Amino acid sequence: MIPVTSFRDRKVALFGLGGSGLATARALIAGGADVLAWDDAEASVGKAAAEGIPTGDLRDLDWSAVAALVLAPGVPLTHPVPHWSVGLARNAGVEVVGDIELFCRERRLSSRRSHFAAITGTNGKSTTTALLAHLMRVGGRDVQIGGNFGPAILGLEPPKPGRVHVIECSSYQIDLAPTLDPSVGILLNLSPDHLDRHGTMEHYAAVKERLIAGVEAGGTAVVGVDDDWSAAIADRAERAGGHVVRVSVRRPLADGIYYEGGRLIVAEGGATRFTLPLGGIGSLRGAHNAQNAAAAFASARALGLAPEVIAVAMKSFPGLAHRMEEVRRIGDVLFVNDSKATNADAAERALSSFEEVFWIAGGKPKAGGIEPLAPYFPRVRKAYLIGVAAEEFARTLDGKVPYEIVGTLDAAVPAAARDAAASGLKHPVVLLSPACASFDQFPNFEVRGDHFRTLVNASPSD
Numbered sequence: 001m002i003p004v005t006s007f008r009d010r011k012v013a014l015f016g017l018g019g020s021g022l023a024t025a026r027a028l029i030a031g032g033a034d035v036l037a038w039d040d041a042e043a044s045v046g047k048a049a050a051e052g053i054p055t056g057d058l059r060d061l062d063w064s065a066v067a068a069l070v071l072a073p074g075v076p077l078t079h080p081v082p083h084w085s086v087g088l089a090r091n092a093g094v095e096v097v098g099d100i101e102l103f104c105r106e107r108r109l110s111s112r113r114s115h116f117a118a119i120t121g122t123n124g125k126s127t128t129t130a131l132l133a134h135l136m137r138v139g140g141r142d143v144q145i146g147g148n149f150g151p152a153i154l155g156l157e158p159p160k161p162g163r164v165h166v167i168e169c170s171s172y173q174i175d176l177a178p179t180l181d182p183s184v185g186i187l188l189n190l191s192p193d194h195l196d197r198h199g200t201m202e203h204y205a206a207v208k209e210r211l212i213a214g215v216e217a218g219g220t221a222v223v224g225v226d227d228d229w230s231a232a233i234a235d236r237a238e239r240a241g242g243h244v245v246r247v248s249v250r251r252p253l254a255d256g257i258y259y260e261g262g263r264l265i266v267a268e269g270g271a272t273r274f275t276l277p278l279g280g281i282g283s284l285r286g287a288h289n290a291q292n293a294a295a296a297f298a299s300a301r302a303l304g305l306a307p308e309v310i311a312v313a314m315k316s317f318p319g320l321a322h323r324m325e326e327v328r329r330i331g332d333v334l335f336v337n338d339s340k341a342t343n344a345d346a347a348e349r350a351l352s353s354f355e356e357v358f359w360i361a362g363g364k365p366k367a368g369g370i371e372p373l374a375p376y377f378p379r380v381r382k383a384y385l386i387g388v389a390a391e392e393f394a395r396t397l398d399g400k401v402p403y404e405i406v407g408t409l410d411a412a413v414p415a416a417a418r419d420a421a422a423s424g425l426k427h428p429v430v431l432l433s434p435a436c437a438s439f440d441q442f443p444n445f446e447v448r449g450d451h452f453r454t455l456v457n458a459s460p461s462d
Helices: 019-030 042-050 084-091 099-110 125-138 171-175 201-213 228-239 286-302 307-314 344-351 371-379 390-397 409-421 445-457
Strands: 011-015 034-038 066-071 095-097 115-120 142-147 163-168 184-187 220-224 243-248 256-260 263-268 271-277 325-330 333-337 357-362 380-386 403-407 429-432
Touching: 011 019, 011 084, 019 034, 019 042, 019 099, 034 042, 066 084, 084 095, 099 115, 099 163, 099 171, 115 125, 115 201, 115 286, 125 142, 125 163, 125 286, 125 307, 171 201, 184 201, 184 228, 184 286, 201 228, 220 228, 220 286, 228 243, 243 286, 256 286, 263 286, 271 307, 286 307, 286 344, 325 445, 333 409, 333 445, 344 357, 344 371, 357 390, 357 409, 371 380, 380 390, 380 409, 390 403, 403 409, 409 429, 409 445, 429 445
Parallel strands: 011 034, 011 066, 066 095, 115 163, 115 184, 142 163, 184 220, 220 243, 243 256, 333 429, 357 380, 357 429, 380 403
Antiparallel strands: 256 263, 263 271, 325 333
């Protein structure tokens, strides 16, 4: 735990008692703050009270005595309308902050010499966070990992010299961190997302930009420049005097890190300084993972690891569960769990990473279905359709891709395994990349992916 001492002996209101809210309440209390916590869910309030966290309806609070409202990131700050607790705080002139902000203040108070890497972007945040933490650990560093991915940030070990905190930051968390100041700030990419919470793409991008703009003096901003929004952010950061490392998987860069011919190429002054082949690293297949790898490489280098150390460490990265996870190889057939692909855009990354696949798709459909994936249909030897979306997906695939409506994962896995083994292909892949939410048959994508893994591991080896 990181005790938050910046509010010692002051009154702090806290709203939102999920996992991060509870961790924040504990950290504030440990640091000597006078906390009053609340949630709109009665069960959450009861859970907090049961462990001794003071609770009470914030509508009954004397806000003139409150130093800050600490808001859980899932609670609306601006859109579609501010939560009622935000309105009460603002009417009283009380600042509204989140757990990332509390961490930043504590780091400045206790250990400014510690390192803090903050990762954001529309896609790839979790993989890049896990990869950077892996590189730093293999490089012999003391690493704490968490934030939007993994444990809540205030539940980690405190900052200290020699320790690096590798923290995934969602746009919601950045919005609640007005003095966010990482040693290394990573912005991977930007595309329309969470506009229900940010109103416009312009506001969403502006929130993300704050992570880069806030990089501390002497620090490094790592920015993927393959979309116009992020490229403009990189340019502004550089004009403001920041040290910016650009990353691209679409074009060569005179200065930065780019992906070409299956390799990461580190360029400085128009000359190649280092190359790192990604071929054979199964956890980093595809251009999207090349972007993640390039950003992690740049960040690890900025944090003091030698390129040769990073290259060795990258080869042992196991990847993340449910994200292009290589579960098992049975004979020549590779089974890949990409259950995190809950829409067509996410499934595209998986389909583009393999030449010939036996594709398990379906679940609770998203708007647009799988029609955007039509350019990748020639790679699909056969599709196995499950869940509510099966009939809709069958109509999209009819006449273009052989398919079978199997209904469930329990039926899809043995059918796909059988056909892949009999295909005669040199490297057949059974790919679970549903392009759908899981809620028709599973409580979340993790349970769906776990079930796929269980079925594959229970399959006979020959």
